[in-house]
Amino acid sequence: MTYCPTSPVDIISKYYAKDSDIYYILWIHSEQVKDKAIEIALKHPELKVDVRFLEEAAMLHDIGIFMCNAPGIHCRGEHHYIEHGYLGAEILRGEGLPDHALVCERHTGTGLSRKMIKEQKIPLPDRDMKPESIEEQIICYADKFFSKTNLSKPHSIDKIRKDLARFGQENLDIFDGWHKLFEV
Numbered sequence: 001m002t003y004c005p006t007s008p009v010d011i012i013s014k015y016y017a018k019d020s021d022i023y024y025i026l027w028i029h030s031e032q033v034k035d036k037a038i039e040i041a042l043k044h045p046e047l048k049v050d051v052r053f054l055e056e057a058a059m060l061h062d063i064g065i066f067m068c069n070a071p072g073i074h075c076r077g078e079h080h081y082i083e084h085g086y087l088g089a090e091i092l093r094g095e096g097l098p099d100h101a102l103v104c105e106r107h108t109g110t111g112l113s114r115k116m117i118k119e120q121k122i123p124l125p126d127r128d129m130k131p132e133s134i135e136e137q138i139i140c141y142a143d144k145f146f147s148k149t150n151l152s153k154p155h156s157i158d159k160i161r162k163d164l165a166r167f168g169q170e171n172l173d174i175f176d177g178w179h180k181l182f183e184v
């Protein structure tokens with residue numbers, strides 16, 4: 001396991017201007033995901049979560065958004081938004097953080113399988129991008145509660161389930177499994 005040599009903020013600041021709208025959105029969203037992830041880790045000592053890694057990776061999981069095109073959240077890059085996980089992973093590999101990189105590329109929906117990427121012709125590399133480690137799973141789960149378009153309050157379970165159901169029952173089953181494991 002590698003850790004950030006300094007604070008995750010130092011890495012974010014290399015790619016985002018500190019007084020920009022996009023920095024503000026990324027910062028608030030990442031803090032929200034981090035707080036929920038840590039809450040889960042502290043509630044479940046039996047899961048033996050690496051809390052330092054969890055905290056760092058939650059702050060960095062969306063670092064790729066600036067390379068994507070999503071004007072509503074001030075992202076003015078060239079890429080399709082669904083690529084933000086994979087692009088963030090490339091950035092973090094370049095920063096010498098291969099474990100954090102996996103959190104980035106495995107947090108979309110409840111994770112994307114190779115089969116799903118191929119069948120739905122999603123513009124992503126041909127490999128499985130499903131969360132594996134407990135930290136990857138917690139961050140993916142926690143992320144589903146927080147939108148970057150509305151930072152004011154978390155989504156309800158009903159809303160999350162409805163959104164995931166549109167992409168197939170499998171997504172819903174994974175989310176429900178996490179909900180049982182992390183919240184009960």
Ligand SMILES: [Fe+2]
Nearest residue numbers: 033061062143
């Ligand atoms: Fe996120």
